Amino acid sequence: MSVSDSVRVKTIAYEPFPQIEYQNRVDRARQLMRQFAFDALLVTSEHNLRYFVGEISTTPHQTTRPRFLLIPSSGDVVGIIPMGMDEFYKETTWIKNCFTWPSPNPKDEGVSTLIKAFVDLLPERAKIGTELGAESRLGMPAGDFLRVTEAIKPRVFIDASDAIFTPLRMIKSPAEIGRIRTVCGIVSEAFDNLPARLRVGMTEREACRIFELECFSRGAEKTPKIQGVSGRGGYTRPYGVPSDKVLSGGDLLFLDAGCLFDFYWSDFDRHFAFGTPDPHTQDAYQIVWEATEAGIAAVQPGIPICEIWTAMSNVLNSPRNRGKPTTIGRMGHSMGLWMPELPSVQPDDKTILKPGMIINVEPSTTYPSYFDSSPKLMVHEEVVVVTEAGAQLLTSRAPRTIPVIT
Amino acid sequence: MSVSDSVRVKTIAYEPFPQIEYQNRVDRARQLMRQFAFDALLVTSEHNLRYFVGEISTTPHQTTRPRFLLIPSSGDVVGIIPMGMDEFYKETTWIKNCFTWPSPNPKDEGVSTLIKAFVDLLPERAKIGTELGAESRLGMPAGDFLRVTEAIKPRVFIDASDAIFTPLRMIKSPAEIGRIRTVCGIVSEAFDNLPARLRVGMTEREACRIFELECFSRGAEKTPKIQGVSGRGGYTRPYGVPSDKVLSGGDLLFLDAGCLFDFYWSDFDRHFAFGTPDPHTQDAYQIVWEATEAGIAAVQPGIPICEIWTAMSNVLNSPRNRGKPTTIGRMGHSMGLWMPELPSVQPDDKTILKPGMIINVEPSTTYPSYFDSSPKLMVHEEVVVVTEAGAQLLTSRAPRTIPVIT
Numbered sequence: 001m002s003v004s005d006s007v008r009v010k011t012i013a014y015e016p017f018p019q020i021e022y023q024n025r026v027d028r029a030r031q032l033m034r035q036f037a038f039d040a041l042l043v044t045s046e047h048n049l050r051y052f053v054g055e056i057s058t059t060p061h062q063t064t065r066p067r068f069l070l071i072p073s074s075g076d077v078v079g080i081i082p083m084g085m086d087e088f089y090k091e092t093t094w095i096k097n098c099f100t101w102p103s104p105n106p107k108d109e110g111v112s113t114l115i116k117a118f119v120d121l122l123p124e125r126a127k128i129g130t131e132l133g134a135e136s137r138l139g140m141p142a143g144d145f146l147r148v149t150e151a152i153k154p155r156v157f158i159d160a161s162d163a164i165f166t167p168l169r170m171i172k173s174p175a176e177i178g179r180i181r182t183v184c185g186i187v188s189e190a191f192d193n194l195p196a197r198l199r200v201g202m203t204e205r206e207a208c209r210i211f212e213l214e215c216f217s218r219g220a221e222k223t224p225k226i227q228g229v230s231g232r233g234g235y236t237r238p239y240g241v242p243s244d245k246v247l248s249g250g251d252l253l254f255l256d257a258g259c260l261f262d263f264y265w266s267d268f269d270r271h272f273a274f275g276t277p278d279p280h281t282q283d284a285y286q287i288v289w290e291a292t293e294a295g296i297a298a299v300q301p302g303i304p305i306c307e308i309w310t311a312m313s314n315v316l317n318s319p320r321n322r323g324k325p326t327t328i329g330r331m332g333h334s335m336g337l338w339m340p341e342l343p344s345v346q347p348d349d350k351t352i353l354k355p356g357m358i359i360n361v362e363p364s365t366t367y368p369s370y371f372d373s374s375p376k377l378m379v380h381e382e383v384v385v386v387t388e389a390g391a392q393l394l395t396s397r398a399p400r401t402i403p404v405i406t
Numbered sequence: 407m408s409v410s411d412s413v414r415v416k417t418i419a420y421e422p423f424p425q426i427e428y429q430n431r432v433d434r435a436r437q438l439m440r441q442f443a444f445d446a447l448l449v450t451s452e453h454n455l456r457y458f459v460g461e462i463s464t465t466p467h468q469t470t471r472p473r474f475l476l477i478p479s480s481g482d483v484v485g486i487i488p489m490g491m492d493e494f495y496k497e498t499t500w501i502k503n504c505f506t507w508p509s510p511n512p513k514d515e516g517v518s519t520l521i522k523a524f525v526d527l528l529p530e531r532a533k534i535g536t537e538l539g540a541e542s543r544l545g546m547p548a549g550d551f552l553r554v555t556e557a558i559k560p561r562v563f564i565d566a567s568d569a570i571f572t573p574l575r576m577i578k579s580p581a582e583i584g585r586i587r588t589v590c591g592i593v594s595e596a597f598d599n600l601p602a603r604l605r606v607g608m609t610e611r612e613a614c615r616i617f618e619l620e621c622f623s624r625g626a627e628k629t630p631k632i633q634g635v636s637g638r639g640g641y642t643r644p645y646g647v648p649s650d651k652v653l654s655g656g657d658l659l660f661l662d663a664g665c666l667f668d669f670y671w672s673d674f675d676r677h678f679a680f681g682t683p684d685p686h687t688q689d690a691y692q693i694v695w696e697a698t699e700a701g702i703a704a705v706q707p708g709i710p711i712c713e714i715w716t717a718m719s720n721v722l723n724s725p726r727n728r729g730k731p732t733t734i735g736r737m738g739h740s741m742g743l744w745m746p747e748l749p750s751v752q753p754d755d756k757t758i759l760k761p762g763m764i765i766n767v768e769p770s771t772t773y774p775s776y777f778d779s780s781p782k783l784m785v786h787e788e789v790v791v792v793t794e795a796g797a798q799l800l801t802s803r804a805p806r807t808i809p810v811i812t
Contacts, residue, residue, distance in 0.1 A: 007413055009619055011611050013650050059633050059645045059662075063541045064739070064746055084733060088643060104735050104750055106540035132549035134512035135469045142551060143538035143565050159549050209417050209622075216615075216622065224630070227465050237494060239465045244419050256465075327490060329510050333470070340470055344510055 007217040012182070014262065017175050019094045022054050024173070026071060032164045033073050039126035041160055042114075043069040044139035047337040048131065048165055050263055053079070056092040065103045066110055066140045069095070070117055080110060080117050111144050111151075118152045128152075129160025135342060136161040166342050171356040176264065176336060177385050180358060181394050183220060183261035184268070184383050188396035190214035191257070191270045198405045200249070200274050204230050204242040207253060207272075215259050225258030225267070225339075233278050233369045234376025238269075249275035250371070252402070254379070258339055265339035267360055268381040268395050273402045278370035283322055284378040285402050291315040291363035292380045292398070295332070295345075299359060299384055299391035304350045305343050308332065312363040313347075323367030326377065332362040335383075357386040358394075413623040418588070420668065423581050425500045428460050430579070432477060438570045439479050445532040447566055448520075449475040450545035453743040454537065454571055456669055459485070462498040471509045472516055472546045475501070476523055486516060486523050517550050517557075524558045534558075535566025541748060542567040572748050577762040582670065582742060583791050586764060587800050589626060589667035590674070590789050594802035596620035597663070597676045604811045606655070606680050610636050610648040613659060613678075621665050631664030631673070631745075639684050639775045640782025644675075655681035656777070658808070660785070664745055671745035673766055674787040674801050679808045684776035689728055690784040691808050697721040697769035698786045698804070701738070701751075705765060705790055705797035710756040711749050714738065718769040719753075729773030732783065738768040741789075763792040764800075 029041060029052075043049055046061045052069055061067060068080040079086065079095045082103030089095045101113040122128065131138055136159075138145055149157055172180070190211065197210050208228035215223050228242040229235045230253040238256060247253060256269040271285060291312040298311035309331055316325045332345030335358055343351035345362065353359075364379040380398060384391035435447060435458075449455055452467045458475055467473060474486040485492065485501045488509035495501045507519040528534065537544055542565075544551055555563055578586070596617060603616050614634035621629050634648040635641045636659040644662060653659060662675040677691060697718040704717035715737055722731045738751030741764055749757035751768065759765075770785040786804060790797035 007619075009612075009615050011609070011615050013611070056647050057645045060631055060664075062746060063543060063744070064750075082735075084735075088645070092646070102733075102735060104752065106748065106750075109540070132547060132552075134515070134547065136547045136549075137469060137543065137545070138548045139543070141538060141540065141542045141567070142544045142548060143542075143567075145548060146538075161547070161549075203417070205417050205419070206415075209415050213413075213415055213619075213622065216619065222630070224628070225466055239463045239494070240498070241462050258466075327508075329488075329490075329508060338469070340468060342512065344470070344512075346510070 007213060009217050010219045012219040016056065017054055021173060021175055022052060022094055025052055025168070026077060029071060029164060029168055030073060032168060033129065036129070036163045037127060038129040038158070038160060038164070039073055040122055040128045041071040041164065042128055042130040042157070043071065045131055045137055046139060049139070050337055051169060053093050053095055061139070068110065068114060070121065072121060078117060078121065080113055109144065110140070111147055114148050115151045118155055122155060124154055126155040128155060128157050129164055130157050131161050131165060132157065132159035133161030134166070136165070169336055169341065170334060170343070171354055172336060172358055172385070173356070177356065179262050179264035180266065180336070180383070180385070183259055183264055183266040184394040186219045186261065187215055187257050187259050187266045187268070189218050192396055195272065195403045195405060198272060200247065200405060202247055203244045204228055204247060204253070205244055207247060208242040208255065211255055211257070215257060220259040220261060222260035224260065225256070227256040229254050231376065233371040234281050234284070234367065234378065236374060236377055238377065238379050247274040250278060251275070252277060252281055263337055265335045266383065267335055267339050268383055269379060270398055271402050273404045275406070276404060277402050280322065280367055280370040281376070282402065284365060284367035284376070287315065287321045288363055288365055288378045288380045289398060289400060292361055292382055295361040295363055296382065296384055296391045296393065299353065299386055301353050301355050301386055301388060303353055305345055305353055306347050306349050308345050308359065308361065309347050316363060316365050321365055323365045323375065326364045326366055328364055331364065332360045334358050335360060353386050355386050355388055359384050359386065359391070413619060415623050416625045418625040422462065423460055427579060427581055428458060428500055431458055431574070432483060435477060435570060435574055436479060438574060439535065442535070442569045443533060444535040444564070444566060444570070445479055446528055446534045447477040447570065448534055448536040448563070449477065451537055451543055452545060455545070456743055457575060459499050459501055467545070474516065474520060476527065478527060484523060484527065486519055515550065516546070517553055520554050521557045524561055528561060530560055532561040534561060534563050535570055536563050537567050537571060538563065538565035539567030540572070542571070575742055575747065576740060576749070577760055578742060578764055578791070579762070583762065585668050585670035586672065586742070586789070586791070589665055589670055589672040590800040592625045592667065593621055593663050593665050593672045593674070595624050598802055601678065601809045601811060604678060606653065606811060608653055609650045610634055610653060610659070611650055613653060614648040614661065617661055617663070621663060626665040626667060628666035630666065631662070633662040635660050637782065639777040640687050640690070640773065640784065642780060642783055644783065644785050653680040656684060657681070658683060658687055669743055671741045672789065673741055673745050674789055675785060676804055677808050679810045681812070682810060683808050686728065686773055686776040687782070688808065690771060690773035690782070693721065693727045694769050694771055694784045694786045695804060695806060698767055698788055701767040701769055702788065702790055702797045702799065705759060705792055707759050707761050707792055707794060709759055711751055711759060712753050712755050714751050714765065714767065715753050722769060722771050727771055729771045729781065732770045732772055734770055737770065738766045740764050741766060759792050761792050761794050765790050765792065765797070
């Protein structure tokens with residue numbers, strides 16, 4: 001199977017963030033460290049490292065060669081990294097002070113060096129914040145973490161995800177919002193131009209690849225999450241793999257796109273009908289489109305995020321919805337250097353919206369099928385940034401009615 | 407900046423692995439569990455889950471909604487997964503028995519459910535193997551892992567990376583080798599056809615994107631690691647970001663490609679000279695090409711992997727090398743559903759080669775620059791599978807002399 005196409009491979013040039021961007025992030029982290037009486041932060045995950053170091057590399061971090069950053073409450077920030085990488089750090093980042101070890105060394109992959117750094121640089125009763133809390137992942141083997149924990153006593157590790165990493169990264173700088181605006185713009189263009197590229201008779205897999213090519217050739221740097229599912233009169237779940245099923249009369253194709261620009265994510269979806277969509281699908285699209293509208297309108301600095309949920313929920317629970325709200329568990333989230341990021345748009349999340357927050361507004365409903373007995377799913381998603389004046393849309397907004405492919 | 411091109415978006419259709427593939431993996435895991443007296447395995451990382459479950463989804467796992475698999479020494483294998491996903495598992499995988507919880511729930515993201523599963527299903531003195539050892543990463547917050555560890559006592563977690571996960575996954579099945587052969591073939595084609603697409607005057611970034619498009623359009627499903635660096639008379643390190651520097655007379659471009667097909671990795675590199683390469687670069691290319699040849703020839707079942715190192719090292723330490731071997735720390739590794747995987751081609755790694763192992767043969771040298779005082783780096787890489795008869799090449803083999811772009 002193959003489709004011929006003529007593409008312009010667009011390459012968007014940009015400057016890396018200035019050093020002040022990273023200094024500001026460390027300054028803000030240190031304010032929170034003082035507030036919660038942390039003596040230091042240990043940073044281990046790829047996205048948190050990227051947030052503070054701004055490492056200039058497109059190569060994904062290897063599990064073989066872990067990297068760490070130690071941010072004491074004052075003084076030099078210290079890279080704890082494989083030998084050889086220290087020169088790279090010193091030449092291309094603002095980190096000038098490094099502890100190193102010869103790597104790979106699976107028997108002691110930075111463990112002794114971490115211990116030495118903690119013992120040399122931190123007081124004996126130090127409280128070291130690290131990534132232990134909600135939705136975090138440590139960037140080292142858990143066995144190594146336990147060995148370090150034992151060896152540095154009476155110094156202790158305490159979770160800093162909830163107190164520091166999450167609240168810090170939740171508020172994006174103008175530079176970060178610029179990156180997210182760029183990637184959401186690229187994917188919006190790709191979606192908006194897609195109807196001209198699709199046609200009845202393509203397979204799900206072909207349609208997904210054509211769309212992925214659209215995103216890439218318009219300037220997306222990476223296209224890690226391109227998800228496509230379809231079904232006659234609707235789809236039943238928002239994940240799976242695109243198949244070799246031919247798209248034709250009555251099929252609804254759902255495309256969900258997570259793309260990257262300079263490591264910042266986009267994440268939103270669109271729908272395409274192959275032939276005229278049935279009335280139930282049209283109605284479900286309409287009600288979820290309106291719920292999205294209500295969600296976006298609800299965004300205001302100072303309100304708890306759960307009010308976005310309530311606004312959307314009110315639309316979805318109205319008698320105009322033939323179906324009923326889903327049990328997906330949330331109707332949105334945030335994103336940035338990671339996707340998804342906290343907070344979630346959930347009824348019990350009381351996080352207060354502030355300017356600079358990114359919200360993926362993502363309502364969903366189930367609805368009765370026009371063709372069979374299994375209920376279908378309809379999920380919409382748009383990305384906004386919270387401003388003093390309310391939501392500012394970073395995506396092009398889904399059309400009011402489903403684009404029809406012939 | 408943009409380049410127009412006409413591409414055929416090739417989509418390679420394939421069948422998912424049959425269920426017997428996963429049953430065999432579990433059977434082999436259970437043999438090792440008996441040998442090391444484990445009562446159960448807890449699987450948490452995305453690539454280990456994929457190895458046992460064969461989940462049908464292109465969506466990367468969210469940190470929001472962790473998934474777990476419990477493999478007891480006998481009886482049903484149990485999925486411990488977010489509510490709703492159990493239907494997906496039952497319909498599309500061989501896992502029929504699931505424990506679930508309503509997710510997202512950052513305050514209790516599967517913790518109580520894991521504890522319940524361990525207490526209900528495992529004896530009080532159970533030894534539970536999990537991912538704690540070399541190069542592993544737990545697919546859950548470390549704080550949650552510590553909570554589970556406390557709550558299930560006297561049951562204990564023990565590392566199973568070194569005893570089970572690594573040796574099990576090291577030997578690929580014929581089906582797995584087929585996937586790796588496919589993706590290495592796609593990327594080989596892309597590299598072999600690249601000289602016709604490149605020209606003097608392109609930027610590094612453009613050349614990388616043209617190459618990435620070649621990989622994608624020829625059938626690669628994902629292109630997560632496309633790394634390009636260049637320099638007059640050579641490059642100084644194998645990572646960084648492609649810049650807007652124009653490629654011209656005397657520049658050597660190094661492209662390193664990690665692509666995916668059905669979640670299996672390729673990883674190897676090629677070089678391109680923009681204008682006639684200088685003599686030092688040609689000599690370094692030649693000696694590392696020969697070292698690769700020696701490394702491939704050394705591959706035989708029954709020998710320790712360090713002998714591949716020795717064979718390459720002998721070439722690189724010969725007086726014909728104007729430069730000297732690097733301090734990168736290894737000259738190769740394995741790969742599969744993850745990249746890199748253990749073992750490493752290192753002087754102290756005694757792992758015995760067996761049929762079905764994938765080896766990335768990756769020698770490197772530094773060499774004196776023809777133009778300035780800083781030494782340059784030359785890294786070659788090819789992928790082989792170990793067979794009864796020695797190495798079988800999965801890549802097209804780098805040309806004997808550097809392709810010249812005009």
